[in-house]
Amino acid sequence: MSTLTGYMLLGALLAGPAADGDFADWSDEPAVDEPFGDAAGPVDLGPLQWRLDRHGLWLRVSAAEPANIAQSGRTLTLAIDREAGGSDYRGSKGVDRVIEYSPPQDDDRYGFRMLVPEGVTWRPVASTQDYLRSAPTVSADSYEILLRSAEVAAGTRVRVMLWNDQAQDVSDWVTLAEQRTLPVARPSLDRHADTELRVMVWNTGGEDAARQLKRFARLIEAIDPDVALLDEVAPNQRSDHLKHLPYQSLGGSGGRQRGLILSRWPLTPVESFRFLDYPVAAAELIEAEGTDFMRRDLKNAKGDGVPANAALVTHEGRRILLVALDLQCCGDGDGSVQDRLRVIQARRIAAAIDQAREETGFDELIIGGDFNLVGSAQPLQLLQQAGTPELTIANALQPDGLSNVTWIRQGDVFPPGRLDYVLFSSALRQLSGVVFNPGVMDDRQLAATGLKPDTTDRMSGHQPLVIDFSY
């Protein structure tokens, strides 16, 4: 067994249940015998698993064909029957609550919503992003969902539906029974005792962070990173406001999406990242298939270049290449124009990393930023392959241990998702990791940081990833 495999197995054994896209926590849960093959491919549901504990209802849902849970040509519904009465929903009687992923909206299916009965129709209720966690955010044929406890209890009946305009597949009703609450692995916010390198990765939300520099400084101070990879740094941020921060490198590429790298130790700029030309393939794709906005914005995009920055830091005799990036946002899943643009950008950044390897002969590599990974996992995989052996994806859970989402925006049509990633090369060892979200810290954790629950939310929908490494 390689050290890496051993480490990952150890991680799986120590971890508690989480809605994180890792299904190792589903070994022997009760299953609903929903067969594959009894419905049209896109809407064909497979076996379900569930568990009810004090955190809420955990579900594992399988589908015959992969798609993004919140941006797909089909709708995934959780129908909830928790009391007498209720209404009819797509042929099911007595339904009291409905949660739809990828609900029909205008001409498309995207986002999520909760509906409650109103007479014979259904009314959407204001989205609080707190009642639901789901994973993975990338396209998949299996999803983990955590529905928080206020919506369900022992005795509640639940069924799952997958449907589009042509067909639907519906599971049997499940009557929930409370089960033992498994201990959740709450990540520590404290710097691990053996840490040699603490890395923070954060999409700052551009102008919002620039306008709140005291709050921004408090957050940096609370996290106390050795190195920070910040992306979407507004162009005006450096000269006016961030002068007091030690050693910095502001990218020349990416316009308002560009990256800022901070370090305790001296940084050296890298020539191949001075400016990443906008790839010809990206311009051609936008001209042929892009949205009106993309076509109008193409001239700016070409002028801005690809949003990635890199710098070399030397610590304990190791020369580490740090890469901060912000890939194309949005898109309706695999193969969308946006997804293909992310792939083209990832290739361009990987090529710049290859050039930097020749230029500097760096020893180790860390890549971090907003991958905007709402389509395929291909952009992430391409950048993993920028290392030999392949780079490892850092694991980080929310402080409550329940999920690994990195983006939450209250009231948004999209559910919380994992958009931000850290990748690292083989001589680095991950000691700990957390998505630094004061909003779900307990009192002790909050007191330790001195922050308020809304500290990051007021600046960015993204939350910082904080990873401790040793060599």
Ligand SMILES: [Ca+2]
């Ligand atoms: Ca899991």
Ligand SMILES: [Ca+2]
């Ligand atoms: Ca089925």
